[in-house]
Structure formats: C-alpha cells, structure tokens
Amino acid sequence: MYCTKCGKQISxxxxxCCYCGARQIPIVNNNAPINTANKKTKIKIPLKNKKIIIGIIVVVLACVIIRPMVKERSIENTIDLFMEAINDMDAEKMIDTMSEDHVNYLINKTSGGRAEYIKEGNQYLLELKKGLLSEAGGGYSLDDISLDYEIVSVRDCTEEEIDKLNETLQEENIDPVNNVKQVTISLTLKAGTSEVKSYNNIDMQMMKVKNKWCLTYADEIGDL
Structure with a gap:
C-alpha cells in the first residue's frame, strides 16, 4: 500500500509510514459486499394501518372466544326443556321455552308481574300433572308420573301459517318471524317405569328467534 500522507510505498x-512517520488510516472499500445476514430490517407501519391490523385481530379473537359462548338451542333441546317443565312442575323452565319478548308480554298482562306469573304457571302445571295422574289410575303419586316424547315429523310452516302467527305477534308488539316450523310429536304417559297411555300426533309450532328455537305458545298440550 502507499502512505496516505507522503504517497511512498510501504508494507x-x-x-x-517508515518515511514520514504518519499514522496510516485504513481505507474503506465502499464497493466491498456488506454482510446483512445478521442485520434485521425494521419495517415501519403507518399508524392508520396499525389500527386496521389491530381491528382485524380483535374481530378474529371475538369470533374465536365469544362465538362459542353463544350457544344455539335446537328444536330437540327446546322440547326436552318443555317436557322437563311439565314433569318437574317448573314454570321457570316453561318460560325458557318461549321467546323473551313473548314472556315479557305475558308477564306485563299479569297484575302481579313475574312472581305472580310464575305462581300461576306452577299452579297450571300442578293441575296438568294431577290430570295425568288421574289417567294413570290409582296407586301412584305425582312423582311417579312423567311424560316422554318422540318427534314424528318436522316441516316448514306455510306462508299462510306464518302470516297468521305474525298477525298475533303484531298484536302483542312482537317483531315478526320468518323461520317457523310445525313439529309433530307422540307422547307417552309413564307411571314409574310403566307406560300407561300414548298420545299421538301432538302438533307444536316453533319459531327461531336469534339463535334459539322457541315455542310460539307454551300451552300446546294443555288439553290432554
């Protein structure tokens, strides 16, 4: 190489420099390749784009975490609950088979509010259970009596049937529905483990409200 001060060739x-004594400053070769293997490149994301990305993450987390918490209720689950209400003489369970708007409408018609409505509902279920006990014959108690069911058929309601239901709902200031089914079931009256009577072709009209199937009215088998 050459001295950076006097220009004479040195080792x-x-x-x-052995000639002028100047300290030699290394010359950097700008054309030499730079090793970037161990260097990390930082990518700056605009603030607006960051907000969009955060929003997407929040939506994804909501779908993953919250959605499983919102459970749907099938037709079978609703009928199961309906039968439990009768067998347990529990008006609270009976209320759960109907839509929230319908329940509020019925409660508002009762002078004593929800408590009075529940009381009347429990009395209604008690009388129904007593009637079933009478049909089972002697030697049994109310606790021995139960109803079991099987679904015979499920069909979509006709436009005429849906319109008729919506007319009634409109009178009760309840939003109209469009997903309505007619469910036909057969019932078996049991006393203990014995089957004592069958009731065939009991029709139950059901509507889907939000994520749950509900009975349009919870007195479908009140005339047994």
Whole structure:
C-alpha cells in the first residue's frame, strides 16, 4: 500500500509510514459486499394501518372466544326443556321455552308481574300433572308420573301459517318471524317405569328467534 500522507510505498500491514512517520488510516472499500445476514430490517407501519391490523385481530379473537359462548338451542333441546317443565312442575323452565319478548308480554298482562306469573304457571302445571295422574289410575303419586316424547315429523310452516302467527305477534308488539316450523310429536304417559297411555300426533309450532328455537305458545298440550 502507499502512505496516505507522503504517497511512498510501504508494507500492507504498516500502522505508521517508515518515511514520514504518519499514522496510516485504513481505507474503506465502499464497493466491498456488506454482510446483512445478521442485520434485521425494521419495517415501519403507518399508524392508520396499525389500527386496521389491530381491528382485524380483535374481530378474529371475538369470533374465536365469544362465538362459542353463544350457544344455539335446537328444536330437540327446546322440547326436552318443555317436557322437563311439565314433569318437574317448573314454570321457570316453561318460560325458557318461549321467546323473551313473548314472556315479557305475558308477564306485563299479569297484575302481579313475574312472581305472580310464575305462581300461576306452577299452579297450571300442578293441575296438568294431577290430570295425568288421574289417567294413570290409582296407586301412584305425582312423582311417579312423567311424560316422554318422540318427534314424528318436522316441516316448514306455510306462508299462510306464518302470516297468521305474525298477525298475533303484531298484536302483542312482537317483531315478526320468518323461520317457523310445525313439529309433530307422540307422547307417552309413564307411571314409574310403566307406560300407561300414548298420545299421538301432538302438533307444536316453533319459531327461531336469534339463535334459539322457541315455542310460539307454551300451552300446546294443555288439553290432554
């Protein structure tokens, strides 16, 4: 190499010039390749785009975490609950088979509010259970009596049937529905483990409200 001060040729590893004594400053070769293997490149994301990305993450988390918490209720689950209400003489369970708007409408018609409505509902279920006990014959108690069911058929209601239901709902200031089915079931009256009577072709009209199937009215088998 050459001295950076006097220009005379000196050895490549010299730190000082042997002629003028000047300290040698290494010359950086700008054309030499730069090793970027271990360097991380930082990508700056605009603030607006960051907000969009955060929004997407929130939506995804909501779908993953919250959605499983919102459970749908099938037709079978609703009928199961209906039968439990009768067998347990529990008006609270009976209320759960109907839509919230319908329940509020019925409760508002009762002078004593929800408590009075529940009381009347429990009395109604008690009388129904007593009637079933009478049909079962002697030697049994109310606790021995139960109803079991099987679904015979499920069909979509006709436009005429849906219109008729919506007319009634409109009178009760309840939003109209469009997903309505007619469910036909057969019932078996049991006393203990014995089957004592069958009731065939009991029709139950059901509507889907939000994520749940509900009975349009919870007195479908009140005339047994």
């Amino acid at each position: 490549d590893d010299s730190q000082f």
